[in-house]
Amino acid sequence: MSLDAELRAAFNGELVLPGDPDYANAIARWAINAERKARYVTFPKDTQAVSAIVNWADSNNIPIAVKGGGHSASGSSSSEDGLVIDLGRHLNKVTVSEDKKVFFIGGGALWEDVDRAGVENGVATPGGTVNHTGVGGLILGGGYGYLSGEYGMVVDNLVEVTIVLADGRIVTASEISEPDLFWALRGGGGNFGVVTQFVLKCYPQRPTVYGGRLFYPGERIKEVIEVARKWWNAGPSAKEAVLLTAARSPAREPVVAINVFYNGEVSDGEEKFKDFIALGPIVNTAAEVPVPVINTFQNTVAVHGRYTYMTATSQAGPDPDICVSAYHEVLKTSEDGAVDTAFILELYPHEKIASVPVEATAFPARKSQIGVLFMARWDEAGQQFADRAKNEIRSIKDVFIQGASKQAGLVDPEPGYSNYTSEEKLPASSTKNIFKGNYARLQRVKHQYDRNNVFFRWYGIEPAAA
Template sequence: MSNLPESFTGDWITPDHPRYSEAIARWAINAERRAKVVAFVKSAQDVATVLKYGKQYKLPVAIRGGGHSTSGASSVEDGVVIDLSRYLSSVRVDPVEKLAYIGGGAIWETVDKAAIQHGLATVGGTVNHTGVGGLLLGGGYGFLTGKHGLTIDNLVQATVVTAGGEILAANSTENADLFWGIRGAGCNFGVVTEFVLRLHPQRRTVFAGILAYPPPLIPNAAATAAKFWDAGLDENEAITYALTMDPAGSGHPLALLFIFWNGSEEEGRSHFKPLFDLGPVLDTCKEIPFEEVNSVQNIHLKHGRNYYMKGIFATGLQVDVAQNLMSLLPELSTKRGINFNVIYEFMPTKKVLSVPNSATALIRAFRANVLLLATWDDKDPSKLDAVRSAAIELRRIVIQGERTIPESLNVGYGNYYSEEVTSASAGSGADSEALFGENYRKLQKLKKKYDPDLVFFKWNPITPEA
């Protein structure tokens, strides 16, 4: 079963290979799975060959771009991984047309650094070792969302290898239905080997950094951050508000605010003056090169730990539930050994909502993404059950504070889904139906056309139309 297909030109890694452990390693170690084969592809034709191989031997398939999924979507037990990260990870910038040609296995760091050399940028991930493909296909929020919308709003074209092995260009005129579907519905329709993204003029430095507030200041920090959101964010700003445990080990929670201003330090300090006036105990904010802004949070999100995510939507910062969250975080940390972060991501919505829901697969609404992010170092696989249980408790608190979005529809941002999907569970579609709302029926038709046999099921799978 590990026979190398004759036409395959990449690297064919099986469990007996000396670099097998490296080949299945992921950002989150709890997302690693023991594949029968890891195929490091060199071309779209290689991808088609591996898909044919998987079908021939009835092997489940996973796609690895940046390897950042916490659900195991980029890994597969006893199956075949199509890995784009080794040979399809480069970026070519056309500064005249303001376009970036991006390999399906590239990470955002490569894009940011290549584009800014020409004074250009696009909407990329706020953690720059995230893969381009995973973030983009699920929507894509970033610090430039206020000016340029979602990452999918900047997609000009993609090269897609479908379940049947066809290699298709998808854009507004060629295979337009597929182009519509991949903008928000993840990897449900194929493997993207190249993205073409629109670039925009970008100043070379921006103002950004972290502010920290101890327990006595947390209510005021929350209320002040909430005022920025309620007033309507400027297109040049973004705020991330996180409740977490003090990394210094004091045993107390902290409020951490990551602030971004697409301008000078003088402008940024003036704009965010109410937050500085509260007297944070930590202020790392300064003017930095643009290509560094998406790396500031990397130190807290290193490779090789356990990670779990759960997404929620909220229409505001929920100042009134902060105390309940603060009370629970120390208990989770001390009694269960889990470091939980409750993160509210505030990006300007005007540009995002200027695109109608009918234009892409992604559903848009006036709301912020809330991320429950757990990290832990215990390698006991049973620990995940305790993490899920704790996430449910925290989610309940956030959900109770949300008075606009019905709980039945509050599935959260699709890229923050952490439950593993197996071939046995892929056909239910309940969460996907809530996620894609009014677009789900159209997506079912597309699934029937491009992937009727559910070859691609590892991320918010869509059930093909009957």
């Protein structure tokens, strides 16, 4: 029997091979540069099928990649000439328990599936702010969203996972079952196996919230950041959040856009964000919206199928001088229209996240700071564009790094959120720098569950010596 036929017979699900009509679709990723020409793309129908695929790949010495939603720009859910286990076609169901205390979420579901099940049951949990992002990578890397002020990181709400290990065993991990593995899965990424189900706590949720987008001409960035700083320094309630994007509009006009979110009545939301509204945005869509709508605000810009470079850092808070200087770089680098550049301040009240001790989960970045995401997107193939995008983002990021050293109260401005990496190959020093004091324990768990490094993509963890 040929290897192809052997694999096809080995598991319950579909196999797509190079040359098949749906091959291009099967290897497509949110960022074009994350695509790789896999030799086998598998779509398992259940957890046993995942186990059979892992065993087959192991016995044939074929490298594995696991795809959830396919949004990592690093290529870590793709495999050049290897085998992909794509969970997105069948292992994507989301249900809510009868007592409405937890979500059961397939390892290949998208956040829109969670949002839909949540609104049908009057519950919610923190999740991704762009609803077509996958749950898999986002949860395993930590995860935050509009509800993080109230309920913390996504991993802080994880109750249990079902996971296929490197040797094909299927286990559940929780505080009481395989606790070390459970610790590592809360922030340590896809380094330990294939998660086919996540169980996440959920909370009673009103059906509508106050939210929307406010747009200002780019020349008003200093005033907008001053208001953002005042709002941030006043200590927003856990029910509020702001995402601030400094970029150009699709019509190439300099624009600063803020997403406002308040988990409550419109009148209270308008009061919370009155200083932003008083600035007189050129567009203000903020209104009472059904909960799932808040995770669609960015869908029109976060479209599939563009080349993308992302990276991140952290800051003590919004700083007008830093943001104005960085915005000059954004406008300069995006002037000719070949590469779109932007920075995004992620302003989620941090007390709940910081209330969990850093060593309680593998997720390492819990100090009270704001996240800054840098993004370049472009449409032309060619290394020169990739190099240019990376250099331009470096010049924007450098403004924040240099400025950060002058910010009082800032602890460790680099690195930023691990899930925003775009690098396919990261040296061990990067992984150590991300996980810091948690790295040694991750190495021990890696040795226990995947000592041959079957799951080696994303931030690789070197198994501890025996």
